[in-house]
Amino acid sequence: MAGAQVRRSGxxxxxxxxxxxxxxxxxxxxxxxxxxxxxxxxxxxPGEAWGVILHHLGLRPESPVSRLRDAIVWELRLPRxxxxxxxxxxxxxxxxxxxxxxxxxxADPYLLGLSSGAALGAVGFLLAGAxxxxxxxxxxxxxxxxxxxxxxxxxxxxxxxxxxxxxGICIAALASAATSFLIFWTATGDSYREILSWLMGSLGxxxxxxxxxxxxxxxLCAPVILAAGRALDAxxxxxxxxxxxxxxVTRLRWTLLTATALLTGVMVAVGGAIGFxxxxxxxxxxxxxGTRHRRLLPHAMLVGAIFMLWTDTAARxxxxxxxxxxxxxxxxxxxxxxxxxxxxxxRIT
Amino acid sequence: MRIPSFLAAAIVVALxxxxxxxxxxxxxxxNCGFEIVLDKxxxxxxxxxxxxxxxxLSLGLSERIAGxxxxxxxxxxxxAAAGAGLAVLSxxxxxxEVVLEVxxxxxxxxxxxxxxxxxxxxxxxxxxxxxxxxVAPAAxxxxxxxxxxxxxxxxxxxxxxxxxxxxxxxxxxxxxQRRLLAGVAPDERGLTAxxxxxxTRTPYVGAGSNAPAMILEALGLANIFGAVDExxxxxxxxxxxxxxxxxxxxxxAAWNSAEQKKTLLAKNPITSQLEAxxxxxxxxxxxxxxxxxxxxxxxxxxxxxxxxxxDFPE
Numbered sequence: 001m002a003g004a005q006v007r008r009s010g011x012x013x014x015x016x017x018x019x020x021x022x023x024x025x026x027x028x029x030x031x032x033x034x035x036x037x038x039x040x041x042x043x044x045x046p047g048e049a050w051g052v053i054l055h056h057l058g059l060r061p062e063s064p065v066s067r068l069r070d071a072i073v074w075e076l077r078l079p080r081x082x083x084x085x086x087x088x089x090x091x092x093x094x095x096x097x098x099x100x101x102x103x104x105x106x107a108d109p110y111l112l113g114l115s116s117g118a119a120l121g122a123v124g125f126l127l128a129g130a131x132x133x134x135x136x137x138x139x140x141x142x143x144x145x146x147x148x149x150x151x152x153x154x155x156x157x158x159x160x161x162x163x164x165x166x167x168g169i170c171i172a173a174l175a176s177a178a179t180s181f182l183i184f185w186t187a188t189g190d191s192y193r194e195i196l197s198w199l200m201g202s203l204g205x206x207x208x209x210x211x212x213x214x215x216x217x218x219x220l221c222a223p224v225i226l227a228a229g230r231a232l233d234a235x236x237x238x239x240x241x242x243x244x245x246x247x248x249v250t251r252l253r254w255t256l257l258t259a260t261a262l263l264t265g266v267m268v269a270v271g272g273a274i275g276f277x278x279x280x281x282x283x284x285x286x287x288x289x290g291t292r293h294r295r296l297l298p299h300a301m302l303v304g305a306i307f308m309l310w311t312d313t314a315a316r317x318x319x320x321x322x323x324x325x326x327x328x329x330x331x332x333x334x335x336x337x338x339x340x341x342x343x344x345x346x347r348i349t
Numbered sequence: 350m351r352i353p354s355f356l357a358a359a360i361v362v363a364l365x366x367x368x369x370x371x372x373x374x375x376x377x378x379x380n381c382g383f384e385i386v387l388d389k390x391x392x393x394x395x396x397x398x399x400x401x402x403x404x405x406l407s408l409g410l411s412e413r414i415a416g417x418x419x420x421x422x423x424x425x426x427x428x429a430a431a432g433a434g435l436a437v438l439s440x441x442x443x444x445x446e447v448v449l450e451v452x453x454x455x456x457x458x459x460x461x462x463x464x465x466x467x468x469x470x471x472x473x474x475x476x477x478x479x480x481x482x483x484v485a486p487a488a489x490x491x492x493x494x495x496x497x498x499x500x501x502x503x504x505x506x507x508x509x510x511x512x513x514x515x516x517x518x519x520x521x522x523x524x525x526q527r528r529l530l531a532g533v534a535p536d537e538r539g540l541t542a543x544x545x546x547x548x549t550r551t552p553y554v555g556a557g558s559n560a561p562a563m564i565l566e567a568l569g570l571a572n573i574f575g576a577v578d579e580x581x582x583x584x585x586x587x588x589x590x591x592x593x594x595x596x597x598x599x600x601x602a603a604w605n606s607a608e609q610k611k612t613l614l615a616k617n618p619i620t621s622q623l624e625a626x627x628x629x630x631x632x633x634x635x636x637x638x639x640x641x642x643x644x645x646x647x648x649x650x651x652x653x654x655x656x657x658x659x660d661f662p663e
Contacts (some may be wrong), residue, residue: 043586
């Protein structure tokens, strides 16, 4: 009787954690956003920042600060924070899906070359004078990189994780070289700094249209991916097993891969090739919530958003008044985690 | 036994006491942490970057220029005739082979990074081939140069005069620059300025220790990034908006013109709210004049005229 009681209360605590972890992350995300927009070269308190937001939402007649400080919050920090959260969420989702579909713990849009392909597509369209179609270029670039990766895997007779990574290194090197070449030969002067922001990834200068683009791609792709949680679990046992569980393997795989390429393309069009987010976040979240995708996917999305928000906040405020490409920070965090994952999965790689 | 360079110089001075104005060879110089020894004035020079070419032309040395490379823009009108027939080795950074092909005895680089394996060649490599190399002192990175002043800029001109044994021309050039500069009265309205060099998402701006700082100071403008001890930095738009500069200096480069910058500033949702942008309070400087060189002083004169034409309420 007493034992049963204990067990029930124990399991209800676990159940509470299960039920409240998502709302808790949402709250953490909102708190993070509130705090993040108070960081920066200009001194603005959380109260003032919220006053500005309420003013622009029509809930407050007057802005609490001067016109320029109002613009710093509403035109600079907020769209950049929204873009950062969206990019983090998108890259984390893309990484999680790729790891499941390819049954490769090392899969990540950056390591498999998709981000570099997207950067090449974006820069190519940009330099061809089609700046408005740049996200399309990034999508086509990431799709081409993905197709190339899958083709090479086919030629190799099935991709082991290490083969996939080697292929990714090759694609990334090719695409990065082509991107650098394009910028060097079409632009002049000190344009190498622009190359850096594409190859290293930076959210500097993100405006509302960027944030809107990121949000739109998430609205389009996230429901498709989140709804496929159960099917992604089935993929873990192989295509045949998934098919026997009633999953339309081919159709779903292509749908999800396209969604991944689209997400990666848009994220790169806005922020350049920001690395390792799609690798670090899913692994960290798996340690906490397990490997079931119905739980893993939404958690990864929220954690990705929080992670990216804070790394970008660090990138723009640590060296005030200077800016650092955020990809440097994600790589500093991500590369050691990559090593850790390599060691942890050494038997299968 | 190695004779200290000052002693060697003293001996040479003693030996050549006859030629008063002439430079003393062998000439030993410390240039950006690298020792240069010249037995005679260079005769075949490769000039990399506009600042290098323009100083040589200003000293009347066009005959000795074997080739120019990586020019940032057209020559100013007063030098255009002298520089008209110069052989252009490369529009961008020339490779070592392209430089060596014209058999130079002296390579003058506007940036230290011009002397790299992918560029004109490493300085020790060139020295081993008997080719002297010279980095514009303000662009030195191996040894952090002191904050640039007009006096230090004039010292580079004098040094170039000594290297080529044209001290009289150097003295005349410096004299002329001093006179021009003395004619500029710094603005006394207590205005602040942003030096916007390039970049779109992340603005690349003039900071506290190089040509931008020197020029702004001569104009009587307080640089909003003047506290940062660097020549130029990647800053953020937020820091710019937070400082709300009274005037914006636009560097007019072929690849990123002043007009493009004006459009960008007016379209960007945040910079478009700056008073300086709304009122179009801009000062324009051609890119080649924005790096340490003979065009800094004329640029100050020109910008002072532009600045005087701007109206500020109150």
